Amino acid sequence: MTAIWGVHNDTLTTELVEGGFISIGWDSVRDLREIPGGRDGLKDELSRVSPDAKPRAIAGWAGVLSRLRDEMQPGDVVVAPYKPDSTINIGVITGAYQYAADAPTHRHRRPVQWRKVGLSRTVFTQPALYELGAFLTIFRIRKHADEFFAALNTTEESVDVVTKVVEAVAQTEPDEDSIDEPRASRIERHTRDFVLETLHKALTHGEFEEFTADLLRALGYQARVTQYSQDGGVDVIAHRDPLGVEPPQIKVQCKHLTTTVGAPEVQQLIGTQGQGEYLLFVTLGSYSREAISIERQRPGLRLVSGEDVVSLVLENYTKLAERWRSRIPLTPVLVVADAADA
Structure with a gap:
């Protein structure tokens, strides 16, 4: 067998x-x-x-x-x-x-x-x-x-x-x-899997855009979801100042997928970049080697993977809006360290 x-x-x-x-x-x-x-x-x-x-x-x-x-x-x-x-x-x-x-x-x-x-x-x-x-x-x-x-x-x-x-x-x-082996690394991985699965399966595409905007707000940005369809791939606009009139402005594309994002999708977002603007690509999946190469060579572009999103959720959980914390219910605990059996 x-x-x-x-x-x-x-x-x-x-x-x-x-x-x-x-x-x-x-x-x-x-x-x-x-x-x-x-x-x-x-x-x-x-x-x-x-x-x-x-x-x-x-x-x-x-x-x-x-x-x-x-x-x-x-x-x-x-x-x-x-x-x-x-x-x-x-x-x-x-x-x-x-x-x-x-x-x-x-x-x-x-x-x-x-x-x-x-x-x-x-x-x-x-x-x-x-x-x-x-x-x-x-x-x-x-x-x-x-x-x-x-x-x-x-x-x-x-x-x-x-x-x-x-x-x-x-x-x-x-x-x-x-x-069960309730060690820290297993519990952390289980928690990360739960967050990723919830974001992927429990949210619609539109809700994921709203979630991304709220996540940026938790990070200290002003953010709004774009309301027009001919946006060239821009789903969220973020900025530091309250009115959004001072540079830099951040254009965000959201992909509610767990597949690998390639260079063509990243290039599409780059095509929307104006002078002094930054770009953020957010997905629940990963990026191809070609896409990562573009990020390394282009200032003002940041690729955020699913694991990055999960890390941001865990690091800023208490700052998230209640609507998302109720969808992703978590609580802080102390667990046995992996080194306990070393």
Whole structure:
């Protein structure tokens, strides 16, 4: 039976997709193919290179290395959260364990053919995302594997269509046997997913424009939604002074989508820019490499991704209008830090 694995990588980013592989750290450990004795042999090697590590940590690390070297098989599926824009990549393992001796870091690898890249987290249910957020580097996905298989196997590209395909196989009954790990990073990720999903699924396109204007007000700007249709992509006008007659004026385009925004859409907004005006592109998705390149080369242009929007919501939550706080109900709490088990 094909296994499906979750893989977390906080070190490498674009290299994984461009190079077609997954990887883990432990660079002080030599080529795993040279270490005999199964998992016990890995424990011995880890104890040798990390003599101050606790036995519990050694056992956990050996489990990760064993899963990469021994348990994963060609044809298995990997689901990898992509940290830079908080999307999800899904691929298929195509070969055995490899040791990239010349690589500067993350030398322990498996070749992967990436089939789905940049999937919005809103495609999947909250329980599936929570399982994917396990506090492990490599782990089996069991309870919600059907959702990730469905996303992998669909030929559709539309986020809305892929979401419906996933919803059709999603587990609807609560899982009473699941073991929660209420660590800070998992709770934060769960909260961010909730905010993003609410903004995407609970708001209309028009409401998202109004929300963006209110978010800018929470940041200290005056803002208004444009009321005309022939606006060249400008949905919100923002400014610092109360009347909006003093420069600079900020033109904002809002995309109520979780897909990737490309260079053409950004160029359309640039076409509306007048002298002394700034531009802001706001989306719930991410941006292509070409779009990001335009931002870097053009002063006065800022691209705000879905993760940026969520961060602004969390940082300015108490300043948001009540209409949005009631739609996105949150409360501050103290949680167990990730370092508690270190």
